[in-house]
Amino acid sequence: MSRLFANTLALAGLIWRRDRIQIPIWVVSIAFWSAVLAAMLPSLYPPGPEREIIAQTFANPALISMLGPGYGLDNYHMGAIMAHQMLLFTAVIVAVMNIILILRHTRRDEEQGRIEVVRSLPVGRLANAASAVLVLVLTNLILGAAVAVPLALLGLEGMDWQGSLLYGAVLAATGIFFAAATLFFAQLTETSRTASAYAFAFLGLSFLLRAIGDISSEPLSVISPLGLVLRAQVYVNNYWWPVVLVLVAAGAPILVAFRLNTTRDLEAGIIPAKPGRRYASRLLQSPLGLVLRLEKTVVTCWAVGMFVMGASYGSIFGDVETFAQTSDLYKQILPSVEGFSLTDQFLAMLLAILSMIAAVPALQIILRLRGEERANRVEHLLAGAVSRNHLMAAFLVVAVAAAAVMQALSVVGLWLAAAAVVSDPFPLRETLAAALVYVPLIWILIGLAAALIGYFPQHTNLVWIYLGASLFTTYFGSLLRLPEWTKKLTPWGHIPSIPLEEVSAGTVFLSAITAAILMVIGFTGYSKRDIIR
Amino acid sequence: MAILKVNDVTKKFGSVTALDGISLEVRQGEIYGFIGPNGAGKTTTIRILLGIIKANSGSAQIFGMDAWRDAVEIHKRIAYVPGEVSLWPNLTGGEVIDLFVKLRGGHNKPRRDELIERFDLDPTKKCGTYSKGNRQKVALIAAFAADADLYILDEPTSGLDPLMELVFQECMREAKAAGKSVLLSSHILSEVEKLCDRVSIIRRGRIIESGSLDELRHLTRTKVRVQTAKPIPNLNDIPGVHDVEEFPGGFTFQVDSPRLGEVIRYISSCEITALESTPPTLEELFIHHYQREG
């Protein structure tokens, strides 16, 4: 037994050494933003009857689907607000961190042949997996503490030590659970790309399950790890059992992963790689064909995912409509946007958010150009009769098209599901047209990625941060009453919310032009610079 | 004494049979060459010996222990160098060497520094910036800095320049002099010829020949170039003689090595004035075996 884990600690040390920058950045930024946002709350929600009324309107299905169930709405103090508005979002970010870090130290290292050398040393068969788990458990605990302590020290209304510790514990437990699940997915596939697709699909599914469950079926929410942790009712009732339950549940994927890890061959998956074609297909004759071939699986999975996501949100519209018709309170305080129902407002929000999610596969495709370069494979192409412009164009074309297709699919899914549950569904054609207005915004991000690839190839990840910021300002802009200029920093802040406002063809045109300019910058930089690792 | 013993090992990848019942034995203190065409199964065998993939049947033992079950125990006493060395881009060569040596449980700093000197490596550079040869040097230094009893080397020199190749051969001889054993898989046949005591030739997952170089040579043909005072009659008809070519005053031909004595006796009756016989090089031997079952 101990032989399986021989030298685990030494390998854990290696992981710390390798991630000496990355892990602290994750931890510090999550803790920092949590504290900053908490500190902003008192000015946003001064105590008084107005706050209580606002709290009541927050119990609407549209918001619940996005933020989770609101606990403590009858006494909506700073703690309750923080847990209601921020906990789920932060937990998702912690999950993303864990997925990325676990894969980096397991399947990706294995795929790159680094584990082979390590395993030739007196290192146990499970030492690598165990060291990754060990480091991430520690990281999550530190993260939990780093979030909890400042929150408690702020001493805001309702944010006591017990609640703050639970807040941190919920984040740590969620992180550990997703680390465990990812370790399991890393055993199944031969490539880290596929493993990461599984892990993120699992995260997305957990989110959707919770969204639907929170509105219509409590058990459905509790099955989802994200739904379960919210049942801790942080700062309101402070239940610890969901944390314990999630931690216990995390044991299962770890044990299964260990079991698979001891029996399988190094660098092999459990799902066998199928033999492929003997000859390249007609498609695979050009860089464009290569990109399509490389991205085939990713694009297909995302297409299905976007459709399901749209449909999941669409299915909520029935509840939103009923709520809007029956809640007197709601009618009293939110007649603000005349002529538009809560349903319309929810739709406007969803279209923007879906377009940001559709940006993810599009960005993955264009960033693959850089990934291929890092893996030393671009030289094979450039050594052939392919110009840099040609190569970049191939990736851009696919990314640009994917953006439009993804957005369209999610809206079709949304419409189909909504039409099934709403008495008076919104017209498909107009909704689709409204949704496609956002597509040039995705193109701007693609252009930004291309420009980064051209001029700052070591920093292409910045585009993810920018997308994250866009998502944050849209999601929380009005809840946190963020100043208008913060929204204007992202492309999404410049597009009116459809169908609430009119869009001019000019705005759309301008977005497309901006995207094109960024792409041209990308081409210029890319054809001038060295190909590097 | 056998340090490493592979007995009738079979390995399938799905429907592909990569190893089809191979057996090998490396004795204490010898350098054992492992050669064969691309895709023959050398790396697969080595990975089974390292316990990172599992044989479907047969046994693989090192130091009398099972390669899969006792991997950790075994690895304390072996050093491995792969042909394609992947390292962590943001660690330096020096860090990686120390890590490997430490994981194996030894630390011999003077030896490490001496090797870095001999292999002419800059240990302060990040692995991401090393060339292929330099990455290989990192793995070689880490291997030789360890006080291992068995070295398993899979094309360890495929990226080294000729000067470094010499340093490598020197290190190998030192290891041998110190009583260590080596399993060396390589496509550089001159290297194998210079270093190895015994070799095995593997082809399509089977060992087709093994033994000392002399023994293997015996299985093939020797090249002979002879000049005689009198013409040699019916040279073509003598059993074991092939590829006869005439030149002014003599012949060149090949002869099956076991019949060499017989053939020389026959032509000596024609008054030999000059005789040259070249044993087959490993390369010829290799090609001979490779093509034989073509």
Ligand SMILES: Nc1ncnc2c1ncn2[C@@H]1O[C@H](COP(=O)(O)OP(=O)(O)OP(=O)(O)O)[C@@H](O)[C@H]1O
């Ligand atoms: N993971 C795998 N899945 C399927 N087939 C494999 C796998 N690994 C190796 N093989 C097959 O096993 C055979 C032996 O491969 P191996 O790598 O051992 O060859 P090798 O002798 O080391 O060749 P080279 O001289 O090129 O290094 C090859 O036919 C190879 O395609």
Ligand SMILES: [Mg+2]
């Ligand atoms: Mg090989």
